[in-house]
Amino acid sequence: MSIRKNQHGSDLSDPLKDATMIALKRVVNPLVDLMFDAGITVREFSQLSRESAVRNATRRVTKEIGRDSKSRVAIITGLPRSEVARILRRDDISPGKRLGQHPVRKVLAAWFDNPRFLEATGDPAILPIFGKRRSFEQLVTRHSGGIPVRAMLDELTRIEAVERLSDQRVKAISRVPILSGLTSNAIAVIGERAGDLLETLTSNLKGTSKPLFEGTALLEEIDLDSASLIRREIAEQGASFISSANSLLSRSRIRPNKSVGKSSAKYRLGVTVYYFQDSVEAPKKTTIEAKYRSRKNLRRKSRPLRQKGKMGTMARSLKADS
Secondary structure (H helix, E strand, O other): OOOOEOOOOOEOOOHHHHHHHHHHHHHHHHHHHHHHHHOOOHHHHHHHHHHHHHHHHHHHHHHHHOOOOHHHHHHHHOOOHHHHHHHHHOOOOOOOOOOOOOHHHHHHHHHHHOHHHEOOOOOEOOEEOOOOOOOHHHHHHHHOOOOOHHHHHHHHHHOOOEEEEOOOEEEEOOOOOOOOOOOHHHHHHHHHHHHHHHHHHHHHHOOOOOOOOOOOOOOOOOOHHHHHHHHHHHHHHHHHHHHHHHHHHHHOOOOOOOOOOOOOOOOOOOOOOOOOOOOOOOOOOOHHHHHHHOOOOOOOOOOOOOHHHHHHHHHHHHHHHO
16 A cells, blocks of 8 residues: 655655644745855755754764664664764764854943943943043953954944944944844854744744743735835834843843852843745746746757768669669
């Protein structure tokens, strides 16, 4: 008896696996676009997936049985045991360590929270770019992790988080930077934010007693003009919420306490707000696409036989028949 397969190659009798394949496709699609933009090949992505699968499976097996087992890892991943052993023999050079807070975010957070860079009203002070006391230079030196002052100013100006004033002064506009453009920093943020979101969603799937907060507000159909207004309003509300969350986290930061032992567990926590928008209509064909779709295949024309050659062939044929 044969089992019918669906378009994803999984059994129709396994709806959980089928739903997982569909979910993985939706996750992988934007990653594939990023791959192409960054010049990463499918072969490189495949190798990365295999190495990640083997190392994650090894950690899972070790946690379950108290030791590593290459055979168990091979069963879980579906990879040959020899490949599992080869991957585990190599040092893990992938950027698996968690990233610290982005330098741009650290600088803006200090500008909005550190009393040294605040006005008496509690607002971020307008700073001279250079100076040995309260200045943008000192802010960047203390909180950017070694980023040059001019580079940080250019980046903050590019993402419209600061405004350059006369007399070489700068004013903070927003404490929530929106990193865009194909830069190494922006790509690193993609990995960090997407990883955190997926960990939250998958953790809740496992039925923990205290699920992590996750919520989405969604409207299926809206016109473009209304979408623009909503986008601006959500950006303002989101920035206000993140500012309040940052203040809460700052007040909750662990401070040295002799009564707390060194072995007490510490956690990493945070919240991310993001806006999404896509078209519900099928994309129209562009002029270039239409041009190439309507192009006819070219065929090489055969050359006509020379009269002399043709007569010679006929003569040889008649001679052979006789």
